[in-house]
Amino acid sequence: MNESPNPHHTYFVDEAHSGTRLDAFLARHLPALSRSRIKTLIASGRVSLDGARAKPATPVRRGQRVEVEVPAQPRRELEPEPIPLDVLYEDGSLMVINKPAGLAVHPGAGRARGTLANAILARVPQLRNDTDRPGIVHRLDKDTSGALVVAKTPEAQDALQAQVAARTVDRRYVALVHGDVQQLEGTIAARIGRHPRRRTKMAVRPDGREAVTRYRVVERFPGFTLIEARLLTGRTHQIRVHFAHLGHPVVGDPLYGGRRETLGLTRQALHAWRLGFTHPQTGNVMSFEAPLAEDIAQVLAWLRARKKEEGRGKTS
Numbered sequence: 001m002n003e004s005p006n007p008h009h010t011y012f013v014d015e016a017h018s019g020t021r022l023d024a025f026l027a028r029h030l031p032a033l034s035r036s037r038i039k040t041l042i043a044s045g046r047v048s049l050d051g052a053r054a055k056p057a058t059p060v061r062r063g064q065r066v067e068v069e070v071p072a073q074p075r076r077e078l079e080p081e082p083i084p085l086d087v088l089y090e091d092g093s094l095m096v097i098n099k100p101a102g103l104a105v106h107p108g109a110g111r112a113r114g115t116l117a118n119a120i121l122a123r124v125p126q127l128r129n130d131t132d133r134p135g136i137v138h139r140l141d142k143d144t145s146g147a148l149v150v151a152k153t154p155e156a157q158d159a160l161q162a163q164v165a166a167r168t169v170d171r172r173y174v175a176l177v178h179g180d181v182q183q184l185e186g187t188i189a190a191r192i193g194r195h196p197r198r199r200t201k202m203a204v205r206p207d208g209r210e211a212v213t214r215y216r217v218v219e220r221f222p223g224f225t226l227i228e229a230r231l232l233t234g235r236t237h238q239i240r241v242h243f244a245h246l247g248h249p250v251v252g253d254p255l256y257g258g259r260r261e262t263l264g265l266t267r268q269a270l271h272a273w274r275l276g277f278t279h280p281q282t283g284n285v286m287s288f289e290a291p292l293a294e295d296i297a298q299v300l301a302w303l304r305a306r307k308k309e310e311g312r313g314k315t316s
Contacts, residue, residue: 009068013060016166022049023056024209026068028165032133033070041068078107080128083119088147088288093156093281095123096149098290101267104142106133116150124152138164138171138234146173146272147290151280159280164234170276170287171231173239174218176269176299177248178260181225185216188242192235201255202237204245211235213242221303222310223261224251228273240268251299263299271296 009030017025026038026047033041039056041047046069049058060066086098099105099116106117120135121127127134135150137160151157163169193208195201212232219226225248229239237256243249244256251257252265263269276287292300 007070009070011066011068013062013064013066015062017060018062019059021056021209022047022054022058022060022066025060025066029161030068030070031138031161031164032136041070046071078117078121078128078134079113080122080125081113081118082122083114083116085116085119085123088290089286093153093279094149094151094160096147096275096288099140099145099148099272101143101145101293101295105139105148106136116148120150127152137161138169140272141237141240141268141270143267144173144270144272145290145293145296147275147288148272149275149277156280160277163277167232168278170274171234171272172274173229173231174226174271174273174292174296175229175239175243176224176226176251176263176296177243178224178251178257179248180220180223181215181217181227181246181248183217186214188213188215188246190242190245192238192241202235202241204241209233209235211238211242213239221307224263224303226300239270263302265295265299267295269296269299 011029013025017028023035023038023042027033027035030038042054042056045053047054048067049060050064086100087095088098089096104115107115117134117136124135135152135157137149137151137157140146140148149160151160189212190204191206191208192202192211193205195203210233213229214232215227215229217225218228231238240250240253240256244253249257249260251269252262253268257268271293272290273292274287274289276285278284279286
């Protein structure tokens with residue numbers, strides 16, 4: 001067991017985050033910490049707002065100083081594992097991978113090995129012992145495939161996480177959802193929080209965190225719609241929760257799809273197809289596209305063939 005460092009962090013609230021809850025503000029700036037840990041730090045007096053103690057729900061205002069002390073705590077030693085990665089781009093600062101479905105981003109309860117974090121340590125050994133989430137800038141659900149950027153240096157990680165917090169990272173997904181989504185494009189603005197009864201689920205709740213998803217219809221099939229969704233915020237299960245809330249859950253979603261038809265998929269039909277950001281070292285704007293996962297591609301091919309066949313039947 002190693003001990004994590006005991007750093008002190010100081011942040012100044014900008015206009016974009018003015019009015020945000022204190023715990024939400026810290027969650028955006030310290031993504032490696034869980035929301036429950038952040039609340040514990042606030043409750044124990046290790047967080048100050050302009051030098052005074054505050055509550056998790058206290059709104060922060062532009063220009064205020066937020067100071068955080070993160071005490072050392074024991075953590076599991078991550079072991080490097082030579083897990084194959086589909087690398088779309090790599091340089092000295094970062095790499096962009098096409099994450100397969102089934103690969104968790106980092107260890108969790110009951111899962112200490114076989115994650116992207118273990119693979120990163122094997123590929124970038126200089127990150128070992130630096131953090132228990134080496135190189136992790138943002139996350140994808142275990143069974144969501146697609147583009148993910150990984151930092152190879154602490155400096156790159158800080159810079160990329162700042163872009164995520166400032167909402168300047170372009171994250172676009174394709175999802176196959178149930179039903180006929182009527183509007184060609186739209187914005188879903190519905191707050192998301194933990195489900196009141198099932199702790200493994202999230203839900204739309206008035207007391208949840210701000211969550212905004214923009215979408216457009218890409219293609220329609222009988223009983224299904226292919227949509228492109230763009231994240232303006234990055235809440236847990238955001239796209240899955242938002243479309244389930246609209247009555248159009250993602251096909252194959254075991255958590256939010258209920259007993260609906262899965263079309264043979266063993267996971268949600270959700271793929272992060274495009275990722276754009278500013279390179280932390282060169283300042284160049286970069287954009288990457290991750291080829292669609294084979295299982296989703298096969299389902300779409302089948303739906304297109306069926307749609308074509310049904311069209312022939314109507315004209316014959």
